[in-house]
Amino acid sequence: MNGSNESSSSTQQREQSPDDGEEQEPATVKAAETISEIILGHQLAENEKEIAGDLVHYATGAASGAVYGAAAELAPELTVGAGIPFGTAVWLIVDEGAVPLLGLSKRPTEYPLSTHIYALASHFVYGLTTDIVRRAVRSML
Structure with missing residues (x-):
């Protein structure tokens, strides 16, 4: 996974x-x-905080991407949409769900719509990039 695209404005800034x-x-x-x-x-x-935060960000992105890559091998239909549905799922489950539930951010309703749109668009890019990397790695095997 390419963690550089994984975050949203609510988790990165x-x-x-x-x-x-x-x-x-x-x-x-x-x-x-x-x-x-x-x-x-x-x-x-x-x-140490900024570096540690980046480490969490990239580790989360890498782990999510690895899960996607493994799941795609077991169920190729998951790759329909070139990773964009995957990125959307990460946004929904992590940014909109787990992060607020764990008390790491405010509730989703406390952010303006523009923040959610930016985060979702960022996760579209993340999902697409993850799928491109997955396909490249797969072709080298």
Whole structure:
């Protein structure tokens, strides 16, 4: 998977609170902080947060892409739409579902429609890119 396309504005950029205008940390940084504290017993320093957030972002993207690649081998019909349905599913399950449910972002209803459209479009690109990479790797096997 190509994790560089996986994120949305709600998980990659600083979030602006609609109520008070205060910036919030990106969901990927919040996840990295939680992982670091629970698994490593380490509280991230300010200069570690961006790198750790990027690591979570790319790891999530790579894992999702690997699942897609494996699933495509078992059920080739999943590749209909050249990865765009896959990207849409990642957006719906991760950005709109898991991230808010885990308390890593606000509820989806607290973001403007434009944020959701941008995130969905980003995931279209991610899904398409993931499928292109999958096809290239498959042709080399």
